[in-house]
Each structure stands twice: as C-alpha cells, then as structure tokens.
Amino acid sequence: xxxxxxxxxxxxxxxxxxxxxxxxxxxxxxxxxxxxxxxxxxxxxxxxxxxxxxxxxxxxxxxxxxxxxxxxxxxxxxxxxxxxxxxxxxxxxxxxxxxxxxxxxxxxxxxxxxxxxxxxxxxxxxxxxxxxxxxxxxxxxxxxxxxxxxxxxxxxxxxxxxxxxxxxxxxxxxxxxxxxxxxxxxxxxxxxxxxxxxxxxxxxxxxxxxxxxxxxxxxxxxxxxxxxxxxxxxxxxxxxxxxxxxxxxxxxxxxxxxxxxxxxxxxxxxxxxxxxxxxxxxxxxxxxxxxxxxxxxxxxxxxxxxxxxxxxxxxxxxxxxxxxxxxxxxxxxxxxxxxxxxxxxxxxxxxxxxxxxxxxxxxxxxxxx
Ligand SMILES: Cc1cc2nc3c(=O)[nH]c(=O)nc-3n(C[C@H](O)[C@H](O)[C@H](O)COP(=O)(O)OP(=O)(O)OC[C@H]3O[C@@H](n4cnc5c(N)ncnc54)[C@H](O)[C@@H]3O)c2cc1C
Numbered sequence: 001x002x003x004x005x006x007x008x009x010x011x012x013x014x015x016x017x018x019x020x021x022x023x024x025x026x027x028x029x030x031x032x033x034x035x036x037x038x039x040x041x042x043x044x045x046x047x048x049x050x051x052x053x054x055x056x057x058x059x060x061x062x063x064x065x066x067x068x069x070x071x072x073x074x075x076x077x078x079x080x081x082x083x084x085x086x087x088x089x090x091x092x093x094x095x096x097x098x099x100x101x102x103x104x105x106x107x108x109x110x111x112x113x114x115x116x117x118x119x120x121x122x123x124x125x126x127x128x129x130x131x132x133x134x135x136x137x138x139x140x141x142x143x144x145x146x147x148x149x150x151x152x153x154x155x156x157x158x159x160x161x162x163x164x165x166x167x168x169x170x171x172x173x174x175x176x177x178x179x180x181x182x183x184x185x186x187x188x189x190x191x192x193x194x195x196x197x198x199x200x201x202x203x204x205x206x207x208x209x210x211x212x213x214x215x216x217x218x219x220x221x222x223x224x225x226x227x228x229x230x231x232x233x234x235x236x237x238x239x240x241x242x243x244x245x246x247x248x249x250x251x252x253x254x255x256x257x258x259x260x261x262x263x264x265x266x267x268x269x270x271x272x273x274x275x276x277x278x279x280x281x282x283x284x285x286x287x288x289x290x291x292x293x294x295x296x297x298x299x300x301x302x303x304x305x306x307x308x309x310x311x312x313x314x315x316x317x318x319x320x321x322x323x324x325x326x327x328x329x330x331x332x333x334x335x336x337x338x339x340x341x342x343x344x345x346x347x348x349x350x351x352x353x354x355x356x357x358x359x360x361x362x363x364x365x366x367x368x369x
Pocket of ligand 1: 033067069070072135140141261262
C-alpha cells in the first residue's frame with residue numbers, strides 16, 4: 001500500500017465474501033459537521049451488513065483500531081486524524097413497518113438520515129418523535145447518545161437496536177432495557193463503548209397520537225400561531241421545531257459559520273441539589289434564581305448555557321477561528337479553517353471558566369475518536 005492520498009483499493013477476506021472499497025488517507029473534515037479533522041488511515045463506506053463485517057475483519061487482522069462514523073454531527077476529529085479504520089455506516093435504506101396493537105413498529109436502517117425518518121413518521125400521523133425534527137445525523141447515531149430535544153428523547157420510542165457485536169462477532173438484537181438509556185447516554189457510549197455497530201433501529205410510534213408539547217419554547221410558538229385550546233398537528237410541531245432550531249443555528253444542513261458546529265458542545269450538568277447554593281454564590285444571585293430541573297435522587301439538572309453565560313462567555317465569543325455560536329451559547333463553531341486544537345483551546349477556556357466560577361464541571365458531548 002502506498003502513502004498516496006485518497007488511494008482506493010478493493011479488499012475481501014476470501015472468495016465469496018463481499019468486496020469493500022477501502023480508501024487510504026481520507027480527510028475526515030468533510031465528513032463532520034464541524035468540518036474539522038485530519039485524515040483516516042483507512043476509510044470504508046459499509047453499504048450492507050456483510051460489508052460491516054468485512055471491514056471489521058480488515059481492521060482486526062491488522063490490529064488497527066476501528067471508529068464507526070454516522071453523519072459526523074457529534075464528533076470532533078483531531079488534527080492528526082485517525083490512525084486506523086474509519087467505517088462510515090451506510091446500512092441499509094430499508095424502512096419496515098409492523099402494526100402491533102395500537103402501535104406501529106417502524107424499523108429504519110442505520111444509514112438513513114434521521115430527519116427523513118422523522119418526516120416520514122409525521123406525514124403518516126405517527127406520534128413519538130415529532131419534537132426530534134431537524135437534528136442532524138443518521139438513524140444509527142440516535143440510540144448512541146439517546147438523542148433528545150424539546151422534551152422528547154428517542155429512548156421513549158426505541159424497542160430494538162440491531163447491531164454487530166465485535167466481541168462475539170455476531171449480529172444481536174438489543175431490547176430497550178439492554179440499551180440502558182439515560183440522559184444523553186446509553187450502553188453504546190458508556191460501559192460498552194466501541195463494542196457494537198448499529199445497523200438498524202426500531203421505534204414504537206403511536207398512529208393518530210397527539211404531538212408532545214412539553215417545552216416552553218414550543219408552547220410559546222403556538223401561543224401566537226394557534227387559537228386558544230387548538231392543538232397543533234404533528235406536522236405543525238415538526239415545522240415549529242425546525243423553525244425554532246433555524247433561529248438558533250441548530251438545524252440540520254444549515255449553512256454559514258453557525259452551521260459548522262456539533263450542536264450543543266456541553267451536556268447539562270446533573271448535580272446534587274446542595275450544589276445550587278454554591279452556584280448562586282458564584283452567580284451573585286439567590287439559590288431560587290438559579291434555573292434548575294429535578295433529576296431524581298436529590299439531584300438537579302442545571303442548564304449549561306446559563307452557567308456558560310454567567311461565567312462570562314457570551315454568544316459570538318471567539319478565540320482564533322473557533323467561537324461560541326452567535327445564536328446559541330452551547331454551540332462551539334468553526335468560523336472557517338479552524339483546527340481541532342483551536343476548538344479544544346476554546347472548550348478548555350469555557351470548562352475552566354465555569355469550574356472556576358461555580359465549581360461545576362461541564363462534560364463534553366461530541367465524541368473524540
Ligand atoms: C446543529 C446540530 C444540532 C444538534 N442538535 C441535537 C439535539 O437537539 N439533540 C441531540 O441529542 N443531539 C443533537 N446534535 C448532536 C447529533 O446530531 C446527534 O448526537 C446525532 O444523533 C449524531 O448522529 P451521527 O449519525 O451524526 O453520529 P456521529 O456524529 O457520526 O457519531 C456520534 C457517535 O455515535 C457513534 N455512532 C454513529 N453511528 C453509529 C453506528 N451505526 N453504530 C455504532 N455507533 C455509531 C460514533 O462512533 C460516535 O461515537 C446536534 C448536532 C448538530 C450539528
């Protein structure tokens with residue numbers, strides 16, 4: 001194999017095994033929404049489950065690390081790139097529906113655009129994922145961090161995740177309980193991180209169900225656009241969520257500098273409720289003025305955006321070519337040509353600023369391969 005950039009080769013373990021199209025030294029930046037990151041030593045787009053297996057064998061036989069990439073909307077690739085095999089999962093565009101009692105079980109391939117699946121469900125009157133409109137990325141990425149927005153989480157609907165288990169080298173069906181979902185977490189990004197390659201996800205949806213209106217932003221939106229007592233349709237909620245997202249620079253496919261982000265860069269910290277008075281002290285306000293949401297077991301969830309703002313980092317704050325979005329305090333953006341090192345320097349400044357002021361540590365959301 002040569003060092004020539006982007007060189008392609010076909011690989012198969014044996015006769016009657018699928019050929020996979022491997023490329024070498026492929027820049028990863030174009031495959032991420034941040035548009036940051038150096039090259040992958042090997043890059044393969046796996047278009048079927050058989051190709052997923054073949055690519056894992058290629059990596060295993062050479063002792064190379066493997067990184068699974070979806071839509072690249074929640075990753076921060078280093079400037080050095082990835083010294084292993086990056087597998088972009090494109091498997092397989094097949095949508096299957098099964099009626100089960102009052103519900104519809106909708107199965108989608110890991111490589112499908114998530115927003116397309118939401119629109120498909122909404123157009124058929126299937127409730128359950130309408131508030132998750134406009135989120136970038138693919139179906140396969142949704143269970144990984146239990147995607148959530150505007151009061152809904154994908155875990156509320158997931159009944160089955162089909163995945164290739166690298167440990168047992170076989171395909172498995174994981175049910176809802178096995179996925180161990182929590183706030184922005186699951187089996188796939190915690191204790192079994194890197195073990196499974198998701199190839200399909202099944203969502204339980206409610207035909208004819210009402211749209212979820214649990215979030216203040218959404219209720220405000222409809223207070224001005226609907227008559228009192230009128231309930232929005234699923235399609236109206238889908239459109240409203242996309243419109244609110246667009247104003248915040250958080251909509252899939254949005255252009256400009258604010259579009260070059262990984263969405264929220266920090267998770268909302270969940271802390272013991274006693275920490276609230278310490279936060280109030282740092283903010284110079286009363287404890288009851290600190291925004292907080294009960295998170296069970298004596299814990300509260302604090303809005304990371306509020307902490308970041310109160311620590312003195314405002315929308316548009318820039319360090320070199322990395323900045324806080326001009327429309328959303330939690331999104332770190334690439335102003336154009338930013339390196340991973342620049343983004344990490346900004347991240348560290350924000351994390352240290354918040355920790356210094358409030359004693360609360362902000363956890364990063366995007367994954368670093
Ligand atoms: C503008 C913007 C807005 C966003 N808004 C939200 C939001 O409101 N709520 C929210 O929760 N997230 C949000 N995100 C984050 C992101 O869109 C989601 O986390 C999304 O589900 C990631 O999917 P992906 O296909 O892009 O995964 P990637 O970014 O490619 O990968 C993310 C992680 O999932 C793993 N992964 C991906 N596919 C697979 C697979 N098939 N099998 C196994 N592992 C896999 C990767 O290895 C990596 O660890 C936003 C991002 C952007 C850019």
